Structure formats: structure tokens, C-alpha cells
Amino acid sequence: MGVRTDAAVAWTVARTETRRSLRALLSDRRQLAALGVAILAMAPVLVGAVPSLYLTGRAVANGDVTLSTTVVRGQFVTTFAGLVGLGVIRALERASTVDHADYLLTAISPRALTVGLIGAEFLRTLGVLGPVFLVVYGPFLFGLGAPAMGGVAVLAAVPALAATLTVGYALGLLVRLAGRRFRVTRRRGQLLGILGAVVLVGGTFALTPEALAFVRSPPPVLASFPLSPYADLFVLGTPNAPPVGVETGFGIAVVCSLTVVGLAASIPLSTRLWFGDPNRRTDTADGDGTVSVPGVLSGRPLGRAVFWLWLRGVRAPTGFVHLLYVVFATFPAMGSLAGAEAPLLWLPPVALGVGALFAGATFGLNPLGDEGAALPTVVLAGTAGRTLVRARMAAGIAPLLPPALIIAVVAGVVGPMTLTTAALVVAFGIVLAGFSAALAVGLGTLVPNFESQRVFGVEAVQPTPWAVFGHLFGVGIAALVGFLAIAAPHLFDTPSVAVRVLPVGVVSALLAVVGFVFYRYAIRRVERFTYE
Amino acid sequence: MSSSPAIAADGLTKRYGSTAAVDGLDLSIPRGSVYGFLGPNGAGKTTTMRLLTTLTRPTEGTASVCGDPVTDREAVIEHVGYLPEVPPVYDELTAREGLRYVADLRRLGDVDERIDSYLDRFGLADDADRRIGTYSKGMRQKTALIATVLHDPDVVFLDEPTSGLDPRAARTVRDLISDLADEDVTVFLSTHILPVVEELADTVGVLSEGRLLAEGSPESLRQRVEGGEGSLEDAFLDITDGWE
Incomplete structure (x- = not known):
């Protein structure tokens, strides 16, 4: 031509x-x-x-x-x-x-x-x-x-x-x-x-x-x-x-x-x-060969379901590209931590807050859409609703919460935080991770996405922005309120243990209730999912 | 075993807004039979299958599978295996892993021998430890078909199971359908490939614009055209003529 x-x-x-x-x-x-x-x-x-x-x-x-x-x-x-x-x-x-x-x-x-x-x-x-x-x-x-x-x-x-x-x-x-x-x-x-x-x-x-x-x-x-x-x-x-x-x-x-x-x-x-x-x-050279569920996970259906999620995640990491939003959202906190005068004081709440965010967002934000073409098989597999939801929560919490806990415990012990405060921060971090995971599966099933789309140059089925940002917002607010509830009693002179535990206890109880509602909703959505 | 039909529908209707995807469908399919479900594109075949497998809620009418109403998912899914048009497989798993995963979901216990047997039967044994993402369309379809029947369902819904398959793979699928029928499994088979229906189906239903236009044995449908000398394809075209 x-x-x-x-x-x-x-x-x-x-x-x-x-x-x-x-x-x-x-x-x-x-x-x-x-x-x-x-x-x-x-x-x-x-x-x-x-x-x-x-x-x-x-x-x-x-x-x-x-x-x-x-x-x-x-x-x-x-x-x-x-x-x-x-x-x-x-x-x-x-x-x-x-x-x-x-x-x-x-x-x-x-x-x-x-x-x-x-x-x-x-x-x-x-x-x-x-x-x-x-x-x-x-x-x-x-x-x-x-x-x-x-x-x-x-x-x-x-x-x-x-x-x-x-x-x-x-x-x-x-x-x-x-x-x-x-x-x-x-x-x-x-x-x-x-x-x-x-x-x-x-x-x-x-x-x-x-x-x-x-x-x-x-x-x-x-x-x-x-x-x-x-x-x-x-x-x-x-x-x-x-x-x-x-x-x-x-x-x-x-x-x-x-x-x-x-x-x-x-x-x-x-x-x-x-x-x-x-x-x-x-x-295709990323490795063939079949792997079996390891013994430690094979005993219970939940363990096996978690293993399959991990395996699929490792082999198709592009499915995690939505985590970039979480990474970017946590940069300001990281930056503040790096520039803080007493970083060890801030490290435990930041580590636990970030850990909780990832624990929920990694596997939980699109439980239905992530199943792709296999969704009918999953939905019609009997008890898959509970298994799927619990597995998605556990798959995120199990690998991501422990490192955050270790960082928080070490920084809490070594840093200027009192042991009581450190214990409260760690305990609240565990509640926050559970809340994050439950909120993620709830939001993910409320607004699922089944269509593949290009995000940051990667073509994959991703959670909706509503789920991603709703989760970021929800966990962010919860973390802020919870850690403030731990810090607030320090405004008083030598607060008693009861005064220090009560505010964060109330916040934790509230998060547990809200999280449970989202968790139940997610199970209901998966078990009753229909194409309409 | 109950004497209720494998699949029954009475006035089953599904509307999307003012459009009826399925319109007053009546069915009574005996156990152990192969039901060929024909219809032009957009006739409502997939919607019907989703209604019967509880994946879509009916707007009106009732339906049941092995006596359990399709509004009771927990009961119905004990009986059914469903192969959608797009093979429900995970590209990132090997065939063996994918089948073990399905077995886990269904709490089937140790089914490795059964999986191996199916893989062997479908000619997938040598490729069973390769990722499904590297498979051809036929291999994916065969893997999905194994997943569909792995739990020994009473009723199998197959949506275009031989579409796009090479002759050998299509033959394997047809043989499986035939074997399922011999084992008293009911097969609800939706396809555009009429010779498959002609070969396998005990009863054929022709759907167009959500309505069941004709139902009967392949032979009885053929009798409707050219003094019984036409093919099933002629009968299908004759029945759906004017409806598309």
C-alpha cells in the first residue's frame, strides 16, 4: 500500500x-x-x-x-x-x-x-x-x-x-x-x-x-x-x-x-x-503440576477452601490489583509514621490498621465475581455459601494479621507505649481485622462485579470501586475511632483500667455487631444468589 | 425413589420487565430420559435451565426437580449437575486440582480414584496436571463436564455441551450422555446441533420466544413435515418458522 x-x-x-x-x-x-x-x-x-x-x-x-x-x-x-x-x-x-x-x-x-x-x-x-x-x-x-x-x-x-x-x-x-x-x-x-x-x-x-x-x-x-x-x-x-x-x-x-x-x-x-x-x-512456564491440600489444612472444609483460594491467588496475582488502591491510601499514614518524632508510638496502630485493611481487602471484596465462570458450580455446591464467605475472611486474616500483630507487639514492648495500652491496641487490632474481613465480604456481595476490566493496565475481574472505597472508608473510620478510644482516657490523669478499657470495649462491641451483620448478609447473598 | 417426574414445570414464566424470556412453560420429563431442548438463539433455553437449577427465580408458575420445588435451592441442588455454556473452570488450576476443589465444595470426600477414572475416560489423564488456562476448548469442556457429573447427580442440565468441540471430543460427550441415560440419570440437553439430539433424545421440546411450540419424540416431530420424510432440522425450521 x-x-x-x-x-x-x-x-x-x-x-x-x-x-x-x-x-x-x-x-x-x-x-x-x-x-x-x-x-x-x-x-x-x-x-x-x-x-x-x-x-x-x-x-x-x-x-x-x-x-x-x-x-x-x-x-x-x-x-x-x-x-x-x-x-x-x-x-x-x-x-x-x-x-x-x-x-x-x-x-x-x-x-x-x-x-x-x-x-x-x-x-x-x-x-x-x-x-x-x-x-x-x-x-x-x-x-x-x-x-x-x-x-x-x-x-x-x-x-x-x-x-x-x-x-x-x-x-x-x-x-x-x-x-x-x-x-x-x-x-x-x-x-x-x-x-x-x-x-x-x-x-x-x-x-x-x-x-x-x-x-x-x-x-x-x-x-x-x-x-x-x-x-x-x-x-x-x-x-x-x-x-x-x-x-x-x-x-x-x-x-x-x-x-x-x-x-x-x-x-x-x-x-x-x-x-x-x-x-x-x-x-505457561510458570509451572505445571498438581499440588494437594497440605495436611494442616486438609482436615476441615474451611481449611481446604482457604488453600484453594491461596493457590488461585498465587497463580493469578493480577486478581489483587485492586490492592493498589489500598496501598496508595495507606501511603499518607506510612509517610506520617516515617516523619513522626516517636515512630515506635505510632507503629502499632498503623501496622494493625494497615494489616486489618489488607486482611479484608485481599480476598473479600468480590466473592461472587472472583469465581468467574465457575460461579454456578460454586452456588450449586450445597454448603458453599458459608464455606466461601468464611474462607475468604480466613484467607486474608491468616497470612496478614500475624505479621501486623508481631510488629505491634514488638513496637509496643520496645517503644514508649505502656504495656496496658499496647495490649489494648493489639486486642483492638484483632477485632478490627475481623470487622474488616466481614465488612469486605458484605460490601463485596452487595455490589459484586462480574465483568473483566482494565485497572492499572491489568485486565482482570476486580471489585467495584464502591466496595473498595467503602471498605477503605469503613475500616479507616473504625480504626480511627477505635485507636482514639484507646488514646482518649490518657487525657485524664492516671485513668483506671476500667476507664481505659470501657471506650475501646464499646467500640469493639459495636464493630463486632456491625461486622456480624455484614457477615450474615454475605452468606445469605451467596446462598441465595440468582442471575436476575 | 419417588415416582415424581425428574423435571416438572407448570406455567413456568420468567419476565424481565415487559419481556417474557420464558412464557408459561409446561414440562413433565420422566426419570432416566434424555430431553432435547431446541430453540433459536434468544428463545429462552438458558433462562429455562437457570430456572430449573434455581439460579433464576421464576416470575410465575412452578417447577420441581425430582419432586423438590425450584424455590428450595438446598433440596434441588442435591439432585442436579449443571454445565453452563461457558465451561465453569478455573484457568489457574490444573484439571485435577479443579476437580478436587469441586469435590471439596460438595464435600465428596476422597474422590481421587473417581477423578482419575473420569480423566482417563475423557482422554485427559496425560494433561491433568497442566493448568486449565493452557487447555483447548474441548479439553476445558470435558473438564467441566466431569465436574458436572462428579457427584452422581440425578438430573444433568447441559447447555450446548458439544458446541465447538472436534468430532472426537463431541463423540466422547455423546457417549457420556448415553451412558448417563443408561444409568437412569435424566439429561436435559440444550443444543443447536440437531444430529446430537436426533441420536440421543427420547423427547424433544422446541422453544421459541419463551414458549414451548412442540414436544414429542424425534420421530414424531419428523412426521410433521413432508410426510415424515424430513429430518429433525426440517421439523425444527418448520416449527419455528414465523416465530423468529
Whole structure:
């Protein structure tokens, strides 16, 4: 096929893929809700930044602030690199995967398909980042008194975005091919991706003032990168802006060349990826062989059911990807703990709170949906309701509560906490774990999810956001109230043991009752489940 | 054993909003027989099976399996084995593990010998310790079929059991159905593959738009067209003509 035909086909692919993404978003209430939450979370930040951006523009116009060419160029290089990283992640996550590949690859050329997929990614990213760019840059330009410069900025931003995504796409393909070359199985690849996400988000919480200063004032060496003069286009018209000249032209040439190089590399790489031998052995080499229920668990139906859950979980860890939400939610607590003056005082409640959260969330948040196609067999297996619910609670508590208890006990004994307080914290932690597990199965059966969906780039049946966030909220509040009930009597001078036990005792009793209601509800839901 | 029919339904109806997926279905299927359940796509076959296996609640009417009403799940599931159209297997387990898991769920005790026997019979013995995720469609279906009959049910509901299978695998499934009938197990067989029904079924019911349009032996249905010289396929097309 000729270049013109391929270009036309690529444009069709890009438009169709973008339309599919948009329709998928609009028809999925969960995604819409997540988008709404993201907008609600981000909007105050963006809107709050508008006045200061406007004032910055005014200050630059008045000459009160002088934009440093070195800083602006360095920031452009940093942003460019960040967007290339985004392109890599997107290529790994989804963009380099073709739906109905067998059909498409026998109908159109790999070149057209590759360009079309990159084009679709460009349109999607433009749809997300474009409004953010306008909200950030617009007030600055108005403050500068040069709103017309917005047109130049937009014209400058579009090729830069295309270059970042194209280069990122090519690098993403390289990573996928390297994974195939080194026989990284799909499961391990997904695990690496999940770990990468954890490190990425954890890293943002660990950002030190020095790291933030790097973003504000990047090292001058970045301004000497060949593409950095491109940044001059974004500050065109500001006082002291470098004149457009040969240097700017060089920056433009570099950015445009990167797009061409990215495309030229992506086409053979994607062809190799799609048509190459996927090396099936690596996809199934995670070990065959049947294992039996170990003796310690084989004696009782509950033990055997727990074992099967563990076995399935270990062999299909992508089913735990929803735990990333829990991980991210606990980062602030971890961060506070790391920065606390007396970390050993805070360690027991934090360890038990986090342990309780995971004990419930790991196996409990989608008991019905997790059974997949086998659900009819499970439902029709007689006593499976009780077994299933109890097994899901025990499967989370058994491996996750003991480590939290050990940490809490050791920190309680070694740290500044009194032994009575430590004992109360540990006792409440056990109640909290039981409550967490019961709440999880209750919420999980109340709002089950049976559809496979992509979360953090992993395709799997996941609990609904309602279950995940409801559980986070419920256990979080319970932990807060419970540990406050332990701490509150210390406001009084030398409280008696009864005064110290009573508040946490009341909270524990309340959690036990509420937890039991959720537990009974879950059993009822499983035993009476019908397709309606 | 009670003399009640294996499956009985009286005015069984399931509505979703204003749409009747199953509309006033009457059935009386004797024990030990094979009942072929035919119908075009969307006729209500799967909904009927779910109603009879307690997986869906009827809107109107009654039904029972071995004398137990389908509203009493605890009682009904003692009698039934159900193979849905999508094989109910866990990709991350091996066939042997999956079958042991089902045995655990049903509290069957030590059934390893029985599992081995079935695996051998279905030609899965050599692959029994491989993950089901690596299986072909036929192997998955055979594994699911073993799970369906492992507890010796009185009534087996099979939804498209031979769909997509190669001739050898399909033959194995047909042989099993035949053997089940010989062992006095009632088989409720839903399929689009009419020769299978023609070969195995004692009685055939034709469903369209939720209503039972015809019922009888394959021979009696064939008699309805072209002076009895037509095939079951001709009869099916004739009966459902104008209903789709």
C-alpha cells in the first residue's frame, strides 16, 4: 500500500480507536465516576492556581519577574521527559495492543496500523492534557496581556506532544520486545508493572523539598540539551524572551525529527511484536503440576477452601490489583509514621490498621465475581455459601494479621507505649481485622462485579470501586475511632483500667455487631444468589 | 425413589420487565430420559435451565426437580449437575486440582480414584496436571463436564455441551450422555446441533420466544413435515418458522 493510502487508513484507525475509547468511557458508569472524582479532586487545585498564574503573568509583563531562559528550557526538557515516560507506560499498558489483531493485520498494513494507534493515543492524550494546558497557560497569557500568544503556544504544544508520545511508544515497544527476549512471562510483566506503579506513587509521597526544587529550578545542564530551545516558543512575546532565531529553529527541527525517528522505529518494532513468535512456552512456564491440600489444612472444609483460594491467588496475582488502591491510601499514614518524632508510638496502630485493611481487602471484596465462570458450580455446591464467605475472611486474616500483630507487639514492648495500652491496641487490632474481613465480604456481595476490566493496565475481574472505597472508608473510620478510644482516657490523669478499657470495649462491641451483620448478609447473598 | 417426574414445570414464566424470556412453560420429563431442548438463539433455553437449577427465580408458575420445588435451592441442588455454556473452570488450576476443589465444595470426600477414572475416560489423564488456562476448548469442556457429573447427580442440565468441540471430543460427550441415560440419570440437553439430539433424545421440546411450540419424540416431530420424510432440522425450521 502507498503512503497516501496508509495515511488515510491510519487516520481512520485513529478516529475509530478514539471514538471507541470515548464511547467506552461514556457507557461505563464506573469510569465516569472515577473521572468525576478525579476532576473534583483536581479542579480546586487548578482553579486555585488560576489567580497566581494570572499574577505571575502580570509580574512578568511589568518586569517585576524575569523569566529565566535557562529555567524555562530546563523545565521544558523535564516535562518532555515526563511525557515520554507517560508514552512508554501507555504503550506498555494498552496502546501497543491491538483488539482483533488477526483481522486488522490481515486487512491493513502494519505501518498504517502503527501510525493509527499512535494517532489515537495522541488524540486521547490531547483530550486529557489539552484542557489542563489551557487552564494553566491561559491565565498566564492573560496576565501577560498577550492572550493571542495562546495560539502560538498551542501550535507549539501539539508537535511537542506528538514527539513525546511517538518516542515513548517506540520505547514501550522496545521494552515489550525485551520482555519477550528475556522470557518475562505475562504474569511477571504485570507484577513488575504493578510494583512500578507502587514505587511511582510511593515516590511522589516521598518527594523531598530538594526534589521539588529540582522541578522548579532544574539543573542548568538541561538547558543545553538540543531540544531545549524549543521552549522559547512558549514564552514568545514576554519581556526578555530570547529572540526567535537559528537556535529556536534547531529546537523545532530536533522535536520534529524525534517524531519522525519515533515513527520510523515504531513501525518495524510493532511489526516484530505483532508478527513475532509470542513464545507461548514463556506464557505457561510458570509451572505445571498438581499440588494437594497440605495436611494442616486438609482436615476441615474451611481449611481446604482457604488453600484453594491461596493457590488461585498465587497463580493469578493480577486478581489483587485492586490492592493498589489500598496501598496508595495507606501511603499518607506510612509517610506520617516515617516523619513522626516517636515512630515506635505510632507503629502499632498503623501496622494493625494497615494489616486489618489488607486482611479484608485481599480476598473479600468480590466473592461472587472472583469465581468467574465457575460461579454456578460454586452456588450449586450445597454448603458453599458459608464455606466461601468464611474462607475468604480466613484467607486474608491468616497470612496478614500475624505479621501486623508481631510488629505491634514488638513496637509496643520496645517503644514508649505502656504495656496496658499496647495490649489494648493489639486486642483492638484483632477485632478490627475481623470487622474488616466481614465488612469486605458484605460490601463485596452487595455490589459484586462480574465483568473483566482494565485497572492499572491489568485486565482482570476486580471489585467495584464502591466496595473498595467503602471498605477503605469503613475500616479507616473504625480504626480511627477505635485507636482514639484507646488514646482518649490518657487525657485524664492516671485513668483506671476500667476507664481505659470501657471506650475501646464499646467500640469493639459495636464493630463486632456491625461486622456480624455484614457477615450474615454475605452468606445469605451467596446462598441465595440468582442471575436476575 | 419417588415416582415424581425428574423435571416438572407448570406455567413456568420468567419476565424481565415487559419481556417474557420464558412464557408459561409446561414440562413433565420422566426419570432416566434424555430431553432435547431446541430453540433459536434468544428463545429462552438458558433462562429455562437457570430456572430449573434455581439460579433464576421464576416470575410465575412452578417447577420441581425430582419432586423438590425450584424455590428450595438446598433440596434441588442435591439432585442436579449443571454445565453452563461457558465451561465453569478455573484457568489457574490444573484439571485435577479443579476437580478436587469441586469435590471439596460438595464435600465428596476422597474422590481421587473417581477423578482419575473420569480423566482417563475423557482422554485427559496425560494433561491433568497442566493448568486449565493452557487447555483447548474441548479439553476445558470435558473438564467441566466431569465436574458436572462428579457427584452422581440425578438430573444433568447441559447447555450446548458439544458446541465447538472436534468430532472426537463431541463423540466422547455423546457417549457420556448415553451412558448417563443408561444409568437412569435424566439429561436435559440444550443444543443447536440437531444430529446430537436426533441420536440421543427420547423427547424433544422446541422453544421459541419463551414458549414451548412442540414436544414429542424425534420421530414424531419428523412426521410433521413432508410426510415424515424430513429430518429433525426440517421439523425444527418448520416449527419455528414465523416465530423468529
